[in-house]
Every structure is written in C-alpha cells, then in structure tokens.
Amino acid sequence: MLNRTAENVARATPEPLARKVRGISDKGLAWLFISPTILLLLAINIFPLFWAIYLSFTNYRANRPNEVVKNLGFANYQRILGDQDIWIAMQTTAHFVFWTILLQTLIGFTLAWLIDRKFRGHAFWTTLILVPMMLSPAVVGNFWRFLYEPQIGLFSYVISFVSGIPPTDIQMLSNVSLAPWSIIIVDTWMWTPYVMLICLAGLRSIPEYIYEAAEVDRASNWRQFWSITLPMALPFIMLAVLFRGIENFKMFDMVNLLTGGGPGSTTEVASITLKRQAFESWRTGYSSAFAIILFVAVFGLANIYVKALNKVKQR
Amino acid sequence: MSLTTAHSVVAPSANSKRIAGAIIIAYALISIVPLLWIFATSFKTPPDSIAYPPKVVFQPSIEGYCNLFTTRTRQTPEYINSLGPATGFCDETVRKRNMVIAGPSNFLPRFVNSLVIAFGSTFCAVFLGTLSAYGFSRFKVPLADDLLFFILSTRFMPPIAVAIPIYLMYRELGLSDTALGMILLYTAVNVSLAVWLLKGFIDEIPREYEEAAMIDGYTRLQAFWRTVLPQATTGIAATAIFCLIFAWNEYAFAALLTSGTAQTAPPFIPTIIGEGGQDWPAVAAGTTIFLVPILVFTILLRKQLLRGITFGAVRK
Numbered sequence: 277m278l279n280r281t282a283e284n285v286a287r288a289t290p291e292p293l294a295r296k297v298r299g300i301s302d303k304g305l306a307w308l309f310i311s312p313t314i315l316l317l318l319a320i321n322i323f324p325l326f327w328a329i330y331l332s333f334t335n336y337r338a339n340r341p342n343e344v345v346k347n348l349g350f351a352n353y354q355r356i357l358g359d360q361d362i363w364i365a366m367q368t369t370a371h372f373v374f375w376t377i378l379l380q381t382l383i384g385f386t387l388a389w390l391i392d393r394k395f396r397g398h399a400f401w402t403t404l405i406l407v408p409m410m411l412s413p414a415v416v417g418n419f420w421r422f423l424y425e426p427q428i429g430l431f432s433y434v435i436s437f438v439s440g441i442p443p444t445d446i447q448m449l450s451n452v453s454l455a456p457w458s459i460i461i462v463d464t465w466m467w468t469p470y471v472m473l474i475c476l477a478g479l480r481s482i483p484e485y486i487y488e489a490a491e492v493d494r495a496s497n498w499r500q501f502w503s504i505t506l507p508m509a510l511p512f513i514m515l516a517v518l519f520r521g522i523e524n525f526k527m528f529d530m531v532n533l534l535t536g537g538g539p540g541s542t543t544e545v546a547s548i549t550l551k552r553q554a555f556e557s558w559r560t561g562y563s564s565a566f567a568i569i570l571f572v573a574v575f576g577l578a579n580i581y582v583k584a585l586n587k588v589k590q591r
Numbered sequence: 592m593s594l595t596t597a598h599s600v601v602a603p604s605a606n607s608k609r610i611a612g613a614i615i616i617a618y619a620l621i622s623i624v625p626l627l628w629i630f631a632t633s634f635k636t637p638p639d640s641i642a643y644p645p646k647v648v649f650q651p652s653i654e655g656y657c658n659l660f661t662t663r664t665r666q667t668p669e670y671i672n673s674l675g676p677a678t679g680f681c682d683e684t685v686r687k688r689n690m691v692i693a694g695p696s697n698f699l700p701r702f703v704n705s706l707v708i709a710f711g712s713t714f715c716a717v718f719l720g721t722l723s724a725y726g727f728s729r730f731k732v733p734l735a736d737d738l739l740f741f742i743l744s745t746r747f748m749p750p751i752a753v754a755i756p757i758y759l760m761y762r763e764l765g766l767s768d769t770a771l772g773m774i775l776l777y778t779a780v781n782v783s784l785a786v787w788l789l790k791g792f793i794d795e796i797p798r799e800y801e802e803a804a805m806i807d808g809y810t811r812l813q814a815f816w817r818t819v820l821p822q823a824t825t826g827i828a829a830t831a832i833f834c835l836i837f838a839w840n841e842y843a844f845a846a847l848l849t850s851g852t853a854q855t856a857p858p859f860i861p862t863i864i865g866e867g868g869q870d871w872p873a874v875a876a877g878t879t880i881f882l883v884p885i886l887v888f889t890i891l892l893r894k895q896l897l898r899g900i901t902f903g904a905v906r907k
Contacts, residue, residue: 302730305811309726313719313742313782320779321745324756331756338759387618393603395612403893404619407626409900410889414842415878418861419629422871428641430628443643465622473897477905515904526749529842533861547843550751555847560755567752574747 325571332565339558352565362566364541365549371456372463372531372545373524377517379464384471385513389505391472392479402476409469417530420462424448424534449535455543459531463524471516478512479505511589518581525574546570629882632875640871655872657681658865659698659880663690665866698877701859705881707770708855709838712777716834717827719778720785725815727786728793729801739790742783743902750843758848770853776844781834784902788833791903792826793819829895832888839885856881 300308332352336345356362387405391398408416423431427443436443448458482504490500528547531537537544537552544552550570554563603611632640634651637658663685671691677683685692723742727735757776758767766772800822801814809817820827846858860877863870889896897905 300812302811306726306730306732309722310732310738313723313786314738316719316775316779316782317742317745320757320775321748321753324753324760325748327756327759328752331759338755338762387615390611390615393608393611395608395615398612398615401612401615401619403890405615405622406893406896407886407889408622410836410885411626411882412840412842412857412885414840414846414857415860415881416625416629419874419878420625422632422869422874423625423628427643428645430624430645433643433645465625469622470900474901474905477897512905515901519901522747528749528751529846529857532846533842547749547751550749551847554751554755555758560759564755567749567755571748571752574749575744578747 328564328567331561332568334561336561337558338554338560348561352562353569355562356566356569361541362549365544365546368456368541368543369525369527369545372460372527372543373521375460376463376467376524377520379460380468380471380520381513381517383464384468384516385475385509387468387472388475388479391476406469406473408466411466413466413530414533416466417462418533420458420534421449424458450539452539452542455535455539459534459543462530462534463527466530467520467523471513471520474512474516474519475509478509481512482508511585514581514585514588518578518585521581522574522578525570525577626882629875629878632871633879635872635875637865637870637872640875652684653680654684655870655876657684658870658873659863659876660696661685661692662694662696664693665689666691696863697854697859698856698863701854701856702880704770704849704853705839705855705857708773708777708853709835711770711774712781712838713831713834715774715778716781716785717789717831719782720789720830721820721823721827723782723786724789724793725819727790729798739786742786745779746783751847754844754847757844761848768849768851768853773845773849773853773855776848777838777841780841780844781837784837784899785830785834787902788830788899789823789826791898791906792823792830796822825895829892829899832892833899836885836888 333347333349334345335348337343391402420431423429426432426445426447429448432443432446432448435441435446446454448454486504486508487500490504495503526547527545528551531543531545531548532551535543537548541549546566550563550566553559553566631647631649633655634653635646635649636652636654639646639649639652640655657680661681666689668689671686671689674686674691677686682692726732727739732738761767761769761772764772766775796819800818801809801811804814804818805811840857841855842857845855849855849858856877860874860881863873863877865873892899
C-alpha cells in the first residue's frame with residue numbers, strides 16, 4: 277500500500293519541482309529546518325542581550341533618548357555591588373527561594389509518596405491537585421489580594437476563626453513581618469503540585485523487585501524508605517528543585533500583583549527592584565548592569581546544579 | 592509485574608491506602624478552595640462580596656459579569672426615572688445602584704488580544720519548533736548539543752532583564768504595543784519549549800518508517816510530511832497546548848511592553864475597579880472567564896503534563 281501511495285505522490289509532484297526538492301541534501305535540509313529558530317532567537321534574545329551589555333557600560337536613560345550617552349566603564353557594576361538596597365533585594369529573593377523550595381519539596385514529596393499508594397480514585401484527585409499550577413500566576417495572584425484582605429478576606433477569616441486572633445489584626449499584605457510569608461504561601465499553593473508531579477514520576481520509576489528483595493531481607497519500612505525510595509527518587513527531586521529555583525529566582529508576576537514589593541521594600545525581590553530601576557526610575561544603563569549580573573548568577577548557579585544533578589544520576 | 596501485584600508482598604495495605612487517600616483528598620479540596628471562591632465571588636453582588644463574615648450562602652447575581660463588560664456612570668434618580676424601561680437584566684441591575692451603562696468596557700478587546708497573541712505565537716512557535724526538532728532529531732547537526740543548550744538557555748533570563756532591551760528595540764522598530772511585537776516575543780520564548788518537547792516526541796518515532804518511505808521513492812521532505820508529521824500529531828498537539836498556556840498566562844512582558852491597543856487580559860484584569868476600590872465580583876468574573884480555557888486544557892493534557900513542565904526531561 278505504501279508503494280502505491282509513493283507512486284501517486286511521485287506522479288503528483290511536477291517533475292521540475294520534484295528534482296529541485298530532491299536536490300536538497302540532508303545537510304541542507306537540516307539547516308533549512310533549524311536556521312529559522314536560531315535566527316529568531318538571535319534577533320529576539322541574543323541581540324537584545326548584547327544591547328543590554330553595551331547599555332550596562334553607559335549612563336543611558338530610556339526616558340531621555342536625546343541626551344548624550346556617556347561611557348562609564350564598570351562604574352555601574354561597581355555601584356550595584358556596593359549598593360545596600362541591591363543586597364537587601366538579593367537577601368529577600370534568597371529568603372523567598374529558600375522557603376518556597378523547602379516547603380514545596382517537603383509537601384510535594386509527601387503528597388507524591390501518598391498518591392503512590394494508588395488508592396481508589398487517585399488519578400482524579402491528582403488531576404484536581406494539579407490545577408493551580410496551570411493557572412496564570414498574575415491573574416490568580418491578583419485574586420489572592422482579595423483572600424488576604426483583613427476581615428472580609430476568606431484567608432484572614434479562616435485564620436482568625438482557627439486561631440482566635442481578631443480578623444482586623446491579620447494584615448497579611450501590609451504587615452512587615454507577614455508580607456514575605458504571604459507571597460511564600462501563594463507560591464507554595466501554586467507550585468507544590470509541580471514538585472509533586474515530578475516526585476511522583478521518580479517514585480514510579482523505582483522497580484518493584486527492589487522492594488521485594490528488601491522485603492525478603494526483612495528491611496523495615498523505615499529502612500526501605502531511606503535506602504531505596506529517597507535515594508532513587510533524588511535525581512527527580514533535584515530536577516524539580518532546579519526548575520523551581522530558576523523560576524522563583526526570576527519571580528515577578530505574582531509578587532508584583534500581590535504586594536508590588538511592599539510594604540516599603542520588604543517583599544522587593546530582585547525582579548521587582550529591576551523593574552523599579554528600569555521602568556520607574558528609568559536608570560536604563562544601571563538596571564541593564566543589574567540584569568546582566570542576575571542573568572550570570574542564574575546561569576552560573578544552574579550550571580553548578582546541573583553538574584551535581586548528573587553526579588547523582590550516575591550513582 | 593501485573594502477575595505479582597495480586598500477591599505482592601510490597602503492595603500497600605488497605606489501611607495505609609485509606610489514610611493516604613483521606614490526606615490527598617483533604618489537600619485537593621483545600622487547595623481548590625481559592626478557585627471555588629473566585630467562581631463564587633463572580634456571582635455575588637458587590638455588597639455580598641465584602642460582607643463580614645464572608646458569605647458562603649448568597650443570592651446569585653450576574654452583576655459582576657455586567658460590571659465586567661460595561662462602564663457605568665452615576666446619575667440622579669430623577670434622570671434614571673426619565674429614561675424609560677430598562678432594556679435588559681444588566682441595565683436593570685445597574686439602575687438599582689443609581690447608575691447607567693455608559694458603554695462597553697475594555698475587557699472584550701483585551702480578551703480578544705489575548706486570543707490573537709496566544710494563538711498567533713503558538714502557531715509560529717510550533718511551526719518553527721517542529722522543523723528544528725526534526726532537524727535535531729534526524730540529522731547530524733554540528734554542535735547540536737551546544738545549539739540545543741543555547742535554545743534552552745534563553746529561558747534562564749529573567750523576563751524583566753529581557754524586557755529592557757526589547758522595550759528599546761521595539762520603540763525603534765515601532766513594535767511597542769502591537770500584537771505583532773508580542774507574537775514575535777512569545778514565539779521566541781515558546782520556541783525553546785517547543786524544540787525540546789518535540790525533539791523528544793520525534794525521537795520516539797522509529798526512523799524505519801521514513802527510511803521505508805524513502806526507499807519507496809519519497810524524498811526526505813515528502814517522508815517528513817507524510818510519515819513523520821502524522822505520527823507526531825499527539826506530540827504537536829500537546830506542545831501547542833503548552834505554548835498556548837504560557838502565552839495565555841504571561842504577565843511580565845505584557846505589563847511592561849503593552850499599555851493599550853495590544854494589552855492582553857492578565858495585565859488588564861487587576862485594573863478593573865469600581866467605585867471606591869477594586870470591584871471584586873467583576874475581577875472574579877474576568878478571572879473566571881480567563882481561567883476556564885486553562886481548566887479544559889489541563890484536563891486534556893493530564894497525560895502529557897509531566898513532559899511539558901520538565902521540557903521533556905522526564906517522560907513516563
């Protein structure tokens with residue numbers, strides 16, 4: 277049958293065109309297929325990156341395009357590394373990344389471990405749990421502002437109902453010590469399913485005969501968990517941590533809508549600082565330098581982490 | 592394996608299954624509460640939405656949806672009485688609050704922008720991604736690993752860092768606040784996902800099919816078109832949905848690079864305000880309409896979800 281279709285196709289293709297198409301070598305075709313993507317990325321990602329590198333050495337301001345641009349050398353970089361506010365922003369980011377990853381990994385792994393018991397209806401409940409991570413962090417984050425509203429917000433009401441604290445005192449978004457936790461809670465709510473899903477894949481990749489062998493050797497459940505389950509799921513857990521780490525280091529949308537970096541600058545993570553410098557103070561050169569530093573930081577950390585991940589996988 | 596499970600010594604006991612099930616169901620129900628609350632709030636009247644204690648039982652109303660699609664102005668009761676009978680439910684509801692409908696709101700055009708930009712960029716990203724993925728999967732491309740890593744690395748950049756030069760570039764090119772500019776940008780962001788996912792899917796299609804087709808006289812291009820593409824449709828569809836979800840949900844670029852004609856729904860919805868602050872029922876209505884397509888897609892995608900969120904790194 278395939279032969280007949282081939283003949284039909286061969287007949288249907290006009291001879292000059294067919295010759296022309298046949299004339300493309302595999303190598304030519306490979307480049308023909310790949311180059312549009314590369315060109316697009318060069319135009320939309322790489323060219324702007326080089327532009328940003330150039331700008332980072334200048335005092336350019338996007339809101340004054342006609343001003344003479346001065347070359348500052350490394351002055352912007354020096355100023356950033358000595359800027360107290362930037363270091364505070366980096367600390368805020370680190371706090372956010374650390375706690376979100378810790379909570380998401382703990383809860384996500386526990387959920388995956390429970391789902392792996394394969395109780396009746398687990399597929400349905402798993403899908404339901406996955407819903408929050410598919411939604412827009414901006415649109416949903418915005419709605420959490422309503423849930424956090426003191427008194428009328430559902431979250432504050434439930435917390436005050438459980439704890440007995442007067443509902444007007446639960447100022448999740450405007451209290452300096454609670455605001456960092458308000459963004460951690462929403463991020464954990466959204467992204468725990470993500471970690472869970474990857475952990476679940478890890479748990480399911482462990483072949484059953486290993487547990488059977490352990491059972492024959494009379495290893496306790498506790499021992500099985502620490503010597504089989506956890507080490508074998510570790511590459512998956514680390515992969516989840518890698519993805520979440522990169523994403524949360526870049527975190528912008530949810531925080532911008534929920535707190536906008538406030539109160540004051542208590543939730544001002546790196547991306548928010550960058551936005552304030554670039555699009556509110558219009559210090560384009562300065563913020564470009566900060567953007568480059570952030571990019572190098574993410575890239576470097578991710579590289580180190582991937583190396584560690586590969587080591588774990590090889591074990 | 593299925594033979595051993597019946598008498599397996601390692602199968603979880605019925606009791607542990609029951610406890611696990613109870614905890615998972617409790618977590619699922621609690622985690623879904625904020626979404627149910629969005630849905631419920633969209634059917635509340637503004638006074639009901641800000642009642643204390645929060646109202647779980649309430650008289651449903653579509654005022655939120657009316658407010659979402661219209662702009663209103665406050666008028667004197669005399670003026671409203673002189674208008675004649677109300678023309679519809681929304682008109683009637685609004686008049687009860689001493690207001691009249693002044694015109695349509697910006698929600699619909701913003702929603703249409705979201706559709707145009709999401710579908711446009713998804714089409715481009717999947718088109719480019721399929722070609723590249725096939726190229727990487729079937730041919731010996733020099734420096735293939737480096738190129739693939741380069742394609743992925745564009746995802747490491749914080750969106751705000753990318754937005755600064757893009758903002759300047761688009762200003763020079765006249766692409767700021769245009770759908771075309773946003774489609775190009777989202778295509779560039781999504782193409783990395785598309786290449787990585789689709790390469791995985793195409794790698795799984797045995798080469799023998801094409802080779803057989805080529806022995807039968809197909810050219811390489813024909814073999815790609817007639818044998819590879821039809822078998823990759825599931826993968827292409829899944830990839831397309833992932834791209835669509837990203838473009839649909841994206842906020843950072845949209846907020847910084849669009850302000851009017853090309854603005855999408857995510858930066859618009861938080862700006863919906865009524866008299867005296869945020870109009871929560873209208874925001875909830877907009878959020879509900881915005882989220883429904885994603886819910887449908889999540890259910891369609893559930894089998895491919897793992898692959899999509901890990902760039903094809905984890906396959907079941």
